[in-house]
Amino acid sequence: MSNSILRLEDITMQFGGVVAVDNLSLEVNQNEIVSLIGPNGAGKTTAFNVVTGVYAPTNGAIYFKDNLITSNYPKGSMKKLYAGQNNGKFNTRIEKTPDQITKLGVARTFQNIRLFKDLTAFENVLIAKHMRAKANFLSATLCLNHKEEHTMREETLELLNILGLTDVKDEKASSLPYGQQRHLEIARALATKPELLLLDEPAAGMNPQETGELTAFIHDIRSKFNLTVFMIEHHMDLVMEISDRIYVLDFGKLIASGIPEEVQNNQRVIDAYLGVQEDGEE
Numbered sequence: 513m514s515n516s517i518l519r520l521e522d523i524t525m526q527f528g529g530v531v532a533v534d535n536l537s538l539e540v541n542q543n544e545i546v547s548l549i550g551p552n553g554a555g556k557t558t559a560f561n562v563v564t565g566v567y568a569p570t571n572g573a574i575y576f577k578d579n580l581i582t583s584n585y586p587k588g589s590m591k592k593l594y595a596g597q598n599n600g601k602f603n604t605r606i607e608k609t610p611d612q613i614t615k616l617g618v619a620r621t622f623q624n625i626r627l628f629k630d631l632t633a634f635e636n637v638l639i640a641k642h643m644r645a646k647a648n649f650l651s652a653t654l655c656l657n658h659k660e661e662h663t664m665r666e667e668t669l670e671l672l673n674i675l676g677l678t679d680v681k682d683e684k685a686s687s688l689p690y691g692q693q694r695h696l697e698i699a700r701a702l703a704t705k706p707e708l709l710l711l712d713e714p715a716a717g718m719n720p721q722e723t724g725e726l727t728a729f730i731h732d733i734r735s736k737f738n739l740t741v742f743m744i745e746h747h748m749d750l751v752m753e754i755s756d757r758i759y760v761l762d763f764g765k766l767i768a769s770g771i772p773e774e775v776q777n778n779q780r781v782i783d784a785y786l787g788v789q790e791d792g793e794e
């Protein structure tokens with residue numbers, strides 16, 4: 513078996529005529545921290561949405577731990593609209609729901625924090641545990657036996673403790689400072705016991721101190737939970753410091769990949785993204 517945990521093969525995601533992700537192939541290996549970067553609208557979140565089953569790709573295949581979990585090809589009206597390059601290469605259709613992808617061992621956080629704002633930190637994590645145990649929210653809330661419930665509560669407390677949230681476990685999510693809400697979102701993702709954690713802009717909204725602490729925090733959870741991390745991020749200092757490897761998207765296409773030094777010095781990347789951000793130039 514290879515060391516690959518996630519592999520995208522020729523993924524295209526097209527919304528009508530808009531090609532958000534264009535023939536993207538990439539690989540994430542076990543225990544790596546890999547970043548996906550690119551200017552606004554480059555297709556990063558769409559790529560995450562395809563991996564996590566929010567969208568079925570228009571074309572292409574995805575492998576998780578070398579098992580084919582997603583596969584599609586253009587059909588119906590999409591046949592005419594499809595603008596990609598690999599038409600005909602894929603001929604099976606495999607689609608999984610976000611729940612099914614989560615159960616395989618893939619969890620994610622979102623660019624805009626999606627906590628249950630009126631529930632406590634403890635309740636937010638506990639619900640995620642229930643969701644992992646049962647197929648849906650309703651059965652999750654109704655069908656647990658006492659022993660299962662007790663175990664989940666214990667595990668929830670342990671998770672909050674590891675993530676430094678014990679003191680605020682009974683606070684409403686909405687009342688927590690932004691940095692703690694981000695940690696809570698990660699705690700909730702970890703409650704589903706993932707092997708692969710997708711973080712969509714974990715530093716968004718954080719102050720410089722919180723952002724500075726994020727590298728150590730992500731390293732820490734990676735080793736404690738034996739995780740692989742695939743991350744979208746705009747803070748270049750963080751990306752360059754934390755990433756084992758980086759993939760760069762521009763207008764949906766992969767324009768560069770490599771270790772941070774390679775990507776940092778890549779002229780296409782500088783032109784497309786880093787240059788724009790640092791100099792404010794087009």
Ligand SMILES: Nc1ncnc2c1ncn2[C@@H]1O[C@H](COP(=O)(O)OP(=O)(O)OP(=O)(O)O)[C@@H](O)[C@H]1O
Pocket residue numbers: 527530531532550551552553554555556557558559623
């Ligand atoms: N559901 C959708 N329907 C139509 N177009 C969409 C949809 N989702 C994304 N797009 C388009 O796909 C392109 C890529 O968007 P996406 O949000 O993936 O980019 P991004 O790299 O994550 O951007 P940002 O860094 O600003 O979050 C954009 O042009 C966007 O408008």
